[in-house]
Structure formats: structure tokens, C-alpha cells
Amino acid sequence: MSKQVKVALIGNPNTGKTSVFNALTGLNQKVGNYPGITVDKKEGICKLSRGVKAYILDLPGTYSLNASSVDENVVIELLLNKNNKDFPDVAVVVSDVENLKRNLLLFTQIKDLKIPSILVINMSDLMSRKGISLNIPILEQKLYTKVALLSTRKNTGIENLKTLIENYKSLPKSQCLDVTSIDSDYFERLKKAFPNQALYKLWLVITQDVNFRSIARNELDFTNFQTKTEPELKRLQQKEAIKRYQFINGILNETQIIDRSKAKDLRSKLDRILTHKIWGYFIFFTILLAIFQVIYDWATIPMDLIDNTFASLANWIKNTYPNGGKITDLLAEGIVSGIGGVVIFIPQIAFLFLFISILEESGYMSRVVFLMDKIMRRFGISGKSVVPLISGTACAIPAVMATRNIENWKERLITILVTPFMTCSARLPVYLIIIALVIPNGDFIGISFQALTLMLLYLIGFGMAIFSAYVLDKVMKVQRKTYFVVEMPSYKLPLLKNVIITVIEKTKTFVLEAGKIILAISIILWAMASYGPGEKFNNAEEIVTAKYNNISDTELEDKIASYQLEHSYVGIVGKTIEPIIKPLGYDWKIGIGLVASFAAREVFVGTLATIYSVGSASENESIETIKIKMSNEQYENGNKVFTFASGISLLLFYAFAMQCMSTLAIVKRETKTWKWPLIQLFGMTTIAYLFAFISFQLLK
Amino acid sequence: MGLTVADLNKGERGVIIDCSSEGIPLKLLEMGCLPGNEVTLLHLAPFSDPMYMNINGSFLAIRKETAKLILIKKIDE
Numbered sequence: 001m002s003k004q005v006k007v008a009l010i011g012n013p014n015t016g017k018t019s020v021f022n023a024l025t026g027l028n029q030k031v032g033n034y035p036g037i038t039v040d041k042k043e044g045i046c047k048l049s050r051g052v053k054a055y056i057l058d059l060p061g062t063y064s065l066n067a068s069s070v071d072e073n074v075v076i077e078l079l080l081n082k083n084n085k086d087f088p089d090v091a092v093v094v095s096d097v098e099n100l101k102r103n104l105l106l107f108t109q110i111k112d113l114k115i116p117s118i119l120v121i122n123m124s125d126l127m128s129r130k131g132i133s134l135n136i137p138i139l140e141q142k143l144y145t146k147v148a149l150l151s152t153r154k155n156t157g158i159e160n161l162k163t164l165i166e167n168y169k170s171l172p173k174s175q176c177l178d179v180t181s182i183d184s185d186y187f188e189r190l191k192k193a194f195p196n197q198a199l200y201k202l203w204l205v206i207t208q209d210v211n212f213r214s215i216a217r218n219e220l221d222f223t224n225f226q227t228k229t230e231p232e233l234k235r236l237q238q239k240e241a242i243k244r245y246q247f248i249n250g251i252l253n254e255t256q257i258i259d260r261s262k263a264k265d266l267r268s269k270l271d272r273i274l275t276h277k278i279w280g281y282f283i284f285f286t287i288l289l290a291i292f293q294v295i296y297d298w299a300t301i302p303m304d305l306i307d308n309t310f311a312s313l314a315n316w317i318k319n320t321y322p323n324g325g326k327i328t329d330l331l332a333e334g335i336v337s338g339i340g341g342v343v344i345f346i347p348q349i350a351f352l353f354l355f356i357s358i359l360e361e362s363g364y365m366s367r368v369v370f371l372m373d374k375i376m377r378r379f380g381i382s383g384k385s386v387v388p389l390i391s392g393t394a395c396a397i398p399a400v401m402a403t404r405n406i407e408n409w410k411e412r413l414i415t416i417l418v419t420p421f422m423t424c425s426a427r428l429p430v431y432l433i434i435i436a437l438v439i440p441n442g443d444f445i446g447i448s449f450q451a452l453t454l455m456l457l458y459l460i461g462f463g464m465a466i467f468s469a470y471v472l473d474k475v476m477k478v479q480r481k482t483y484f485v486v487e488m489p490s491y492k493l494p495l496l497k498n499v500i501i502t503v504i505e506k507t508k509t510f511v512l513e514a515g516k517i518i519l520a521i522s523i524i525l526w527a528m529a530s531y532g533p534g535e536k537f538n539n540a541e542e543i544v545t546a547k548y549n550n551i552s553d554t555e556l557e558d559k560i561a562s563y564q565l566e567h568s569y570v571g572i573v574g575k576t577i578e579p580i581i582k583p584l585g586y587d588w589k590i591g592i593g594l595v596a597s598f599a600a601r602e603v604f605v606g607t608l609a610t611i612y613s614v615g616s617a618s619e620n621e622s623i624e625t626i627k628i629k630m631s632n633e634q635y636e637n638g639n640k641v642f643t644f645a646s647g648i649s650l651l652l653f654y655a656f657a658m659q660c661m662s663t664l665a666i667v668k669r670e671t672k673t674w675k676w677p678l679i680q681l682f683g684m685t686t687i688a689y690l691f692a693f694i695s696f697q698l699l700k
Numbered sequence: 701m702g703l704t705v706a707d708l709n710k711g712e713r714g715v716i717i718d719c720s721s722e723g724i725p726l727k728l729l730e731m732g733c734l735p736g737n738e739v740t741l742l743h744l745a746p747f748s749d750p751m752y753m754n755i756n757g758s759f760l761a762i763r764k765e766t767a768k769l770i771l772i773k774k775i776d777e
Contacts, residue, residue: 064730102732102758231722238720241729245756267759268742275743275752370743370761373750483725483766488752488759 003052006086007165010075010110011094012103013061014363014489016122019152020094021058022501024162029058029501031509033672039071040404048166057086063102065109065204066237068483069407076208079113080201090168091117092161097124097132098490100256104143104248105241108176111144112200116171118146118164125151131262135255142251144174153495177247179203182240186228193225207233267490274367284368288390291355295394296425299347306347310340329530330523338522341600342515345397345662349510350503352391352398357502359387360405361494369486379466380473382406385415389465392422393458396663397514400670401506414472416670417680420663421465421656423458426601430654431457433605437631438647453651461655464687510666517665525570525599525661532568540564558610565610570595584653584689585646585696587635597659604654645699649692657688703774705753705767708741714772715739716755721769728766732756739772 009024011017021029025044032041042058059078060071067073078084079091091110095103100121110117119139127133140147146164150157179200180187190202206227228236273279317332324331359365365384372383384406392399399419406412423431431454439450536543540563548559565571574592581591589611596607605626612629633641658664664677671677708714716737719729733739737756744751749764 063727066726066730068725068727099758101756102730105730234722234726235720237726238729238734241726242734245732245734271743271752275745277744277746366761370745370750370752373761373763374745374747483727484750484761484763485725485728485731485766486750486761487731488761490759 005048005052005054005165005168006089007046007054007056008078008086008088008091009056009058009094010091010106011061011120012063012096012099012106014487015061015094015096015099015103016152017061017094018058019495019498020092020120020122020150020161021056022497023150023152023155023158024054024056027501027504029505031505034074037070037074037672039074046162046165048162052166054162054165056092057088062106064106064241065113066207070409071407073208076204079110079115080204088115090165090171091115092120092165093117094120094122096122097127097134098130100134101245101248101252104252105244107143107145108244108247109200112175112177112179113204114173114175114198116168116173118148118161118168118171119143120148120150120161122150122152124149124157125154129263131259133257133259139251139255142255143176144172146171153493175200177240177244179240182236182243186236190225207237270491271367271488274364275370280367280371284371287359288387291352291387292390292393294355295348295351295391295398299351299394302347303344306340306344310336310343314340330527333530334523334526335519337526338519341522341662342511342518345395345510346507348395349398349401349507352394352402353503353506354499356387356402356405357499358494361492361498363489363491365405366486366488370488373484373486379469380411381415381418381469382408382411385411385469388415388419389422389462392419392424392465395424395426396420396422396660397510397666398506400663400666401510403670410473410476413671413676414469414476416667417472417676418465418468420658420660420680420684421461421468423461423655424601424660426660427457427654429602430597430604431651433627433630434642434647434650436627437642438644457651457655460652464656509669513669514662514665517668518662521661521665522599525596528569528573529565529596530568532564532571534567536567537564540567561610562612565592565607583696584692585643585649585700587641589633590641590650594653594659597654598661600662601654601659643700645696648699649696652695653688653692655688656684656691658684702771705739705741705751705770705772706748706764708739708753708772708774710741710744713738713740713775715775716770716772718771719769723769724766728755728760728762731758731760733770738775739770 009017009021011020021042021044024046028046029042029044032043033039034041039060044056044058046054046056048054057078059075062072062075065076065079067076078086078088081087093103093107093110095107104119107117107119121134136147136149148157148161148164150161152158180191187199187203191199194202206222227233274283314332314336317336318328321328321331356365359368365387368386369383372386376383376385385403387405388399388402391402396419399422400416403412403415403419406415435450435453439453442449444452531537540560544560544563545556548556551559571588571592573595575588577591577595578586578588581594586594589608592611593604593607597604608630609626612626612633630642631640635641658681664681667677667680668674702717703714705714716733716735716739718735719733724733733755738754739756740754742752742754742759750761751764751767752759752761754760
């Protein structure tokens, strides 16, 4: 039988904890969920010696055991609950050599819970460069622990850490701080009231209420215990921090020598430029522009490739099994196209996370927060929301995933909710064709009206995102006071391994979790467009052939396709919603386009092509032919369908409506509930409807 | 009202005298914002908000409203 060791990886943010996790587990890791909350649970397996495996849980980064966010609370809940199945045999506390003093605060707290702990001092390769030297044997003795000097960059010390983990049973369990020294009377009373409980654990349970929320109290009943007021407890917590720092300073004075003259200071040199009042912004926007350009531009190459591959695969299936009937159709047009619709997002997601993980790893992201905080704050979002919002102009899906880096849940949620207002690239084909149709030629100080309209559409998308963020910030209840303390980590060269693992992990999450939903919905949409009830759909061929006799085969095919779509389930939905969309200036054909757009907005153009019986024309031709068709489209009374009024109304509808099932699927994944995607669906679509309605009624 | 971190100019240093105000998050205290520790103001965003500083060896950015609550004594160079 193989032996198992349960390991919890704990540490301050920016200590390279994830690098340690990656170094121990490699790709042997998976991301799961903690029940009921939105925090990802990262687990991995590490082989120690023969037959011994370590199950490693990468806990969210935290500065102490006093939680102030859902993420941090995960750490405390686990460490206070011995009955939790993940309760660690050994805690591996990751610190970084430059911030040892501050990192040790958390370490001493964990020690005081009597959990066997190993202290990892990461980035030890920087010691000489920073002029730091440490006396490890004394440090181990004073902290009652074993120290592993590690460098994930140079890949040293990992084996030693594995050995320490395997021999966790020999770790001393002594505590670092005598908690009773914080307030002896109070802790005496506590001891009397709960004689069987560990004092420090009790203290953490009591103070959690002050800072965050009540944690599961298990068997503890505080009703008969006279505790203290919140300000009093907070004062005691401050006293605890002071006591811990006294303890830590005492140890570090004996064991650590820092020779500042030897330290090479990259930080101050880079910060002088990167946080500069003018250059800082200039550089940031240049970086944003570059990222935007890459996901917008470079990604199209693999995306076209994916598009073509799946199209040929679908064709191949149709040609190879021509007699498969409905099964061939389902396979080729439903499933293969559906999978293609998921895979198509991978290049954009991979590119965006390549950049984001580089920005995060290098330490630059914190500078962005510093620069943007004042501006974004008034809209209830943080400096970190800037990157997702701007990436939303390429595609909302990677953008929503990118909000993961925003620690504050409310800010993150607001960013997720407003990001789909940004003009994504799927809206572009729709915008282009309608602009070409209804916006007159001519120019305003040298810029054509059409280009101006397109620019205005980008601006109103951004404006609506910011405005809704402002409204949501005012409307949403705050569970607790938010505060702003951002660590400015030192600059580091990103580790390739970490970047790659991030990209793989994000892509995997998208494909496996959101992909399922996208595939399911696209099959439903496909079925709705390919099947219809009754005679008219099933006998479309005969009916159309009987109606037109003097037309070519392609024309006939187009007419049949159009007739079928009209009488399919999607067609029926399009016709059913006609009374609702009539006040916006749309007919049932546009209605069908709107319904079909749910698969992806750009489908609108293709759907209209089918409806107007130009489906078989080649791509370039079809844009032109469909434009002509659309501009000639008339109501029975001879009025044109696409006028300036209905065109503007349609543009505004596409600007604001939530029409993208893939975005809904990823929002469901990121918020772990259908509540928020449904709010987006109804909220955004209502806004879109109102704007389209008002504009059409005013302009017609 | 005494001198606070918000009164520091870029590059100036101070020693924390008091940070017991209700408005100071515990997280800041735990990061080393405690009486007796040293603060150096490093950089300022436009309108002096947020403020980027070194507190007790930790590099942090905090908002001006929080900085105003940390009482200090200036260290003259």
C-alpha cells in the first residue's frame, strides 16, 4: 500500500508559491471547486520516495490568518477544522527571501495552531544579489522548524523539500508565541470556559467575526462567554501583530544580515519610469495596445485555420457518409461545428493569458493598479479591471476569465458584468454591413461618416460599460468594508514554466467547463434551424420547385434553404417575436437573425444571407449581394426595411444586447451560478431594447 | 492634528507613532504598519493618490485616505 502525505501550501501573495506548486507537481495538477464559493481549488500530486505520494493543496495566498476575503477565508477554515478531509499533515509555508520578516508573521500563526510546518525560503538565488545572508541552523532552532532554501528559477532545493515533507513526523510542534501574553486576563477566562480547546484556535475563531464573517464554529458555543467589543478585539489583534514582530525581529537580528550596499536596485530604476505620472501611463497604454493588437490580429491566423479545419471536417463527414441522413447532419453540422465553435476561442484565450501571466509574474500588474486606481475607483472597479475591459474589445470570453486576478469579489463581479458591453470583434461584421447600408457617404472634417459611426459604437460600448459599473457599484450591497492595500512586488523575469502552465490551465478550464455549455446550446440552435414542424418545412423542396420553374439550380437551392429556414423552429421563433421587435423597426427576418446570433453575433450576417436566398454565394460575393438584397428589402406596403432609423436601432441593439451564449457560459463558470449570467442576459437585452426602441421611434 | 504619512513628500522618511485608527485595515498592520516602524514615501500617482511607500521593508501602495490616518514623526535627513 502506498503512503500518502497531505500537504497544504500556504504563503503570502507574491512569494512564488505557485512556482513552488508547479515545481512540485508539474502538470500533475487539477483545478476544482470549493463547495459553495467561487474560489478555485488547486490540487496536485508529487511523488516523494518509492511508494510515498504527497497530495498538495495550493491554498490561496494570504498575509495572515485573519481573513479579509473569501479566498483567504478558505485557508483559515481549513486550518481550523481538523475534521476537514483536506486538513494537512504538514503545512509548507512559502516565504520569499526579500520579505522574510513579513512572511514570518503568517508562519508563526500557523505554528501556533500546532500544525507541523516547513518553512520554504524561496528565491534564495537572489540572496547574494540583495546582500542577504542567513544563518539557517539557528533560524530552524528558533522557529522550531526545518527550513528549505529553494530557488524555483534555478531549480534548486526541490529535492530537499521533498525529503522534508516525507519526514514531516519529526517536525517539532512547539508554538512561537504565547498567546496569553496578549491579554492574560482575557485568555485565562477563555481557557476556563473552554478547557479542552487550543487557545490560539479559539482566538482565531473569535476574531474571524470581527474581520470577515463567522466561520463554522463546529462544537464551540460562545453564548456563555463574555467576549469583547469589536474595537477592543481589534486592538488586541494589533497587539498580537506587534508581539509577533517583536518575536520575529529578535530572531532575524540573530540570523539575518542584510548588506544594503551590495543590493542592486532594479526596483527603484524601473519604478521611476513605470509609475511615472506621464511615462507610466504612456507605457501602460502602449502595452495595452500591443496586447489588443495581438489578440485581435495574430489570433485570427490560427482562428481561420481552426475555422477551415472544422469546415472541411464537416464536409468530409458529409461526403464520406452521404447516406447517414439525420445522423450525418447531426455529426457534421451540429457536433463538429459546435466543437469548432468552442475551439475557435482557444487562440485568443491563450494569447491573452500569455500576456497577462507575464504582466502578473513580472510584478508589473501591481503598478497598473497603482496608476489606474484613482480613475477606476469612482466606477467601483479597480485598476486591475482595465486589462479585462480592454481585452473585451477583442472577445469577452478571455476577458471575463482574466478578471480572476481581481482579488476583491465585488470589483471582480462588476467587471465581469460590464465587460460584454465592450465592442467585441464578433460585433464588427454586423456593424460593418449595417453601417455600409444605412450611413450615408460623406465626411466630417476629413473622416467619413461611416468611420465616425464605427468609432462612436466603440465609444458607446465603453461608455455603457463604465456607466453600468458606476450604477452597479451604487446598487450592489457591500458585504464588508473594502480597502486598498496593494503590495508592490519586486520586478522579476517571468518563469516560462509558470506562464505555460497558466496558459494551459486557462485553456483547459474554458474548453472543459464553458465548452460543454457552448456545445450543448449550439447543438440546440443548430437543431432549431435545421428542423421544423409540419408540411411546409418537410416538403420545402417540392413547394419551392413548384413555385419557380425557370431558375438555375443554385438559385433554386438558395430558395429552398431560405424557405426551410423560414419554416424551421428558429423561423417560427423569429416570426413569433415579430410583434415584440416591430417597434424597433425589425421584421421577422431580422428576428431570425437575432435568434441565430445567440450562437455568435457574426452569424447574423450568414443567417440573413440564407434568408435572402444568397447562401451559396462565396464569401466576398455574398457580402456584396447580401448588401444589395438588404437595401432592396421592402415591407408589403413598399417601405424599405433597412432605413436610417431601423439601421441605427439595430446597431444600438447589437451594441448593448447580451447575445452571446459563450459569454454566458463563461460567466456561469466564473461566478459558479446561473444567477449572474441570467441577470446579464435580461439586463443587457432590456437596455438594448430600450435604446433601439427610443432611437427608432425618434428617427423614423 | 499631527503629521501623517499623507504629509510626506516624495523620498521623505518618517517613523510611525500611532496607527490605532478604526479606518486602518488590519492587513496593513500585519504588513508592518506598526508604531516604531519606518515609512519612506517612494512614488505618488497623480493627485497624490494612491501613495507608494516602503513600510518596515514592505513595498505597498495605499490610498491617501488611509495614509491620512497613520500618524508619524518626520525623520530629518
